[in-house]
Amino acid sequence: MFRYDFEQSLIYRVCTASQAMEKALNEELAPLGITHRQWQVLGWLALEGGLSQAELAERMRVEPPTLAGIVERMERDGWLERAPCPEDRRKKRLTPTDRVGPVWEAIASAARRVRARAAEGFSEAELNWLLDALERIRSNVSSPPNHPAPAPTPAFAEDHRR
Numbered sequence: 001m002f003r004y005d006f007e008q009s010l011i012y013r014v015c016t017a018s019q020a021m022e023k024a025l026n027e028e029l030a031p032l033g034i035t036h037r038q039w040q041v042l043g044w045l046a047l048e049g050g051l052s053q054a055e056l057a058e059r060m061r062v063e064p065p066t067l068a069g070i071v072e073r074m075e076r077d078g079w080l081e082r083a084p085c086p087e088d089r090r091k092k093r094l095t096p097t098d099r100v101g102p103v104w105e106a107i108a109s110a111a112r113r114v115r116a117r118a119a120e121g122f123s124e125a126e127l128n129w130l131l132d133a134l135e136r137i138r139s140n141v142s143s144p145p146n147h148p149a150p151a152p153t154p155a156f157a158e159d160h161r162r
Contacts, residue, residue, distance in 0.1 A: 014137065021118060028110035032103055037070050038079065039107060042096055045080065046104070050095040052085060 006012050025036040034042070037060075044059050045051060051059070057067045071094065074080045078099045085091040100107075119127055 010137075014134075021114065024114045024117060025111065028114055029107065032106055032110065033077070034079070034107065038074055039111065041067075041070060041074060041094075042079065042100055042104075042107065045094060045096050046100075050093045052091045052093060054091075056094060 022036050025039065029035060029039055040060050041056065044056055048055075048059075053067060053071060054064060056071075057064045060067065071080070071082075075082060078097055080094050080096050080100075082092040082094055085093045122130070
């Protein structure tokens with residue numbers, strides 16, 4: 001029999017937490033007609049004011065073919081439009097349509113409700129630590145294997161020596 005308690009592993013815990021967050025966000029966004037991936041697209045476009053599909057895929061940390069289907073559906077449903085990029089006419093720039101404006105606050109409220117549920121029982125300091133820890137995990141696994149991990153921040157090292 002295998003000797004590995006995967007339910008207690010960091011990978012399992014982070015993955016199942018991520019899946020639960022995605023499910024909760026999808027449930028909140030469903031009445032608005034969008035998914036968590038579409039929420040990410042709209043969030044990045046709102047933040048950046050328009051991106052090429054390659055730039056958006058990089059920011060979302062997904063493969064361009066994965067994003068292509070999402071973008072096609074969002075364009076078909078009237079959430080975004082593609083226009084020639086002024087700097088490079090071979091590229092298309094993605095921008096949100098006027099359809100987004102009236103529902104953006106409802107979209108943001110849905111995300112805030114999920115955040116509130118996820119953060120229940122955590123202090124602000126614990127949430128800040130968690131965000132830092134998750135970013136370090138993302139950074140660590142995004143680095144090539146056997147690449148030295150960055151040194152812990154002083155606050156992280158002092159508070160979490162386990």
